[in-house]
Amino acid sequence: MNDQTALITGASRGIGFELARCFARDDFRVVLVARHLDELQEAARLLHQEFGGVDIVLLPCDLSRPETPEQLYAEVDRRGLLIDALVNDAGFGETGYFTDTDMQTELNMIQVNATSLVHLTKLFLRDMLERNTGQILQVGSVASFSPSPCQAVYAATKAFVLSFTEAVQHELRQQKSAVTMTILCPPPTDTQFFQVAHAENTRAASHPASARAVAQEGYDALMDGAARSLPTLGAKVNFFSSLVLPDSVLATLMNTQLHAVAK
Numbered sequence: 317m318n319d320q321t322a323l324i325t326g327a328s329r330g331i332g333f334e335l336a337r338c339f340a341r342d343d344f345r346v347v348l349v350a351r352h353l354d355e356l357q358e359a360a361r362l363l364h365q366e367f368g369g370v371d372i373v374l375l376p377c378d379l380s381r382p383e384t385p386e387q388l389y390a391e392v393d394r395r396g397l398l399i400d401a402l403v404n405d406a407g408f409g410e411t412g413y414f415t416d417t418d419m420q421t422e423l424n425m426i427q428v429n430a431t432s433l434v435h436l437t438k439l440f441l442r443d444m445l446e447r448n449t450g451q452i453l454q455v456g457s458v459a460s461f462s463p464s465p466c467q468a469v470y471a472a473t474k475a476f477v478l479s480f481t482e483a484v485q486h487e488l489r490q491q492k493s494a495v496t497m498t499i500l501c502p503p504p505t506d507t508q509f510f511q512v513a514h515a516e517n518t519r520a521a522s523h524p525a526s527a528r529a530v531a532q533e534g535y536d537a538l539m540d541g542a543a544r545s546l547p548t549l550g551a552k553v554n555f556f557s558s559l560v561l562p563d564s565v566l567a568t569l570m571n572t573q574l575h576a577v578a579k
């Protein structure tokens with residue numbers, strides 16, 4: 317029996333749920349975090365159905381609230397849980413010209429995708445460093461690699477996640493720590509992301525990857541202690557393009573993905 321615990325945000329559906337499946341299959345206790353308790357309960361039912369005696373803890377909470385990471389950390393501590401693996405998956409996007417989109421939605425997005433991710437990392441990484449063991453998976457995006465007209469704030473949050481992750485990875489190596497941090501950069505993936513982001517009719521949404529396959533690649537990279545995971549050839553092309561093409565060209569390419577309505 318594995319006596320390890322993984323905390324996964326955004327675990328009620330999509331990529332986060334599939335990541336929770338990977339941990340449950342490997343006998344981790346899983347702590348599932350998302351806002352809606354009914355969806356978390358359904359996720360837990362599916363995991364119990366597939367993996368029998370898996371130990372599941374549900375912690376419904378809203379990561380767009382600045383106080384949530386501290387409360388979540390305190391609740392985990394109160395329950396006597398040590399977090400061996402932290403997955404910061406919760407996130408969402410919004411689509412449209414920046415001048416047209418709703419400011420509060422975007423402020424919440426920055427809080428969930430970037431600020432809460434940093435806050436949870438700060439809280440749990442310190443404990444991992446003390447024990448000199450632990451794994452953190454940050455969920456970025458192919459949008460981490462370039463400016464994205466029509467998803468300007470979303471892509472900026474994902475670029476932040478990439479920059480933050482790469483800097484802390486460097487620090488962990490300097491500190492000769494056994495704790496690892498991995499970034500998963502999914503391509504467009506078949507989840508509720510595009511509905512939530514009002515981007516169902518964009519070219520980007522037209523040929524999505526499978527959430528299960530994307531999560532499996534991210535999980536394997538995390539278990540290998542890899543720096544990054546780029547599931548699918550498309551994600552790899554996005555990454556390598558960003559190393560050689562100027563941002564203005566990348567922005568134009570992204571614009572064709574998000575602005576044009578898929579035929």
Ligand SMILES: NC(=O)c1ccc[n+]([C@@H]2O[C@H](COP(=O)([O-])OP(=O)(O)OC[C@H]3O[C@@H](n4cnc5c(N)ncnc54)[C@H](OP(=O)(O)O)[C@@H]3O)[C@@H](O)[C@H]2O)c1
Nearest residue numbers: 326328330331350351352379380407457504505507508509
């Ligand atoms: N799908 C793609 O094409 C794609 C591509 C690249 C990167 N990503 C990234 O992958 C991650 C997962 O997205 P997904 O595609 O699996 O989308 P999804 O199906 O919409 O799942 C998002 C998850 O995040 C949770 N969540 C959203 N807002 C939250 C909040 N305020 N507090 C706590 N939990 C919250 C949702 O549950 P509740 O609604 O119940 O809170 C849900 O569990 C995100 O970071 C996304 O940016 C997705």
